[in-house]
Amino acid sequence: MPPPVAAGAPRAARRIVAPLAVAAAAAGAFAYVGAVDPNEPGHYPVCPLLNLTGLYCPGCGGLRSAHAVVHGDLPAALGANALAVVAYAVLAVVWVLWLVRAARARPPLRTPAPLWWWSLGGVLLIFAVIRNLPFGAALAP
Numbered sequence: 001m002p003p004p005v006a007a008g009a010p011r012a013a014r015r016i017v018a019p020l021a022v023a024a025a026a027a028g029a030f031a032y033v034g035a036v037d038p039n040e041p042g043h044y045p046v047c048p049l050l051n052l053t054g055l056y057c058p059g060c061g062g063l064r065s066a067h068a069v070v071h072g073d074l075p076a077a078l079g080a081n082a083l084a085v086v087a088y089a090v091l092a093v094v095w096v097l098w099l100v101r102a103a104r105a106r107p108p109l110r111t112p113a114p115l116w117w118w119s120l121g122g123v124l125l126i127f128a129v130i131r132n133l134p135f136g137a138a139l140a141p
Contacts, residue, residue, distance in 0.1 A: 012103065019099040026095075034070030038063035055132050058083060058124040061141025080141050083127050 036043050049057045061081035068077035069088060077085045097109060130136035 012105070015102045015105060016099060019095065019102050023095060023099075026091075030066055030070050033063055033066045038067050056128065056140055058128045060131075064141060082139060083124075 038044050044063055047057055047060050049055055050060055059081070062084040064080035065077040065082075065084045066088070068074070068080060069085065074085070094109070101108060127139070131139035
């Protein structure tokens with residue numbers, strides 16, 4: 001005779017499907033970037049802003065940083081795009097919070113206020129400007 005299943009188990013499993021699906025998609029993307037080296041030309045499209053203007057956008061070097069993270073080379077990842085590495089860490093923490101809250105049947109995290117989104121946009125703009133100036137060359141990929 002099989003052991004009894006808790007009545008809430010199917011509901012708990014349904015609650016964590018979305019966080020697990022997002023984790024699987026992110027793991028698949030990182031695995032692909034880890035396997036297909038962005039440092040070799042021809043594997044990924046060139047950044048349109050860099051191609052047209054010669055300026056680095058906030059995302060330039062993001063694939064190379066992801067490749068370096070997958071291979072455990074944190075200094076290379078930070079050199080390629082330090083902001084992307086910080087974003088990977090922040091998104092991992094947010095994902096863990098989402099998974100724990102879903103597993104415990106707690107409401108999801110609140111949507112950030114518009115001020116938060118404007119602040120994020122400001123940080124991205126400042127990062128993009130600084131990495132294109134001579135004194136910010138250390139932030140360029």
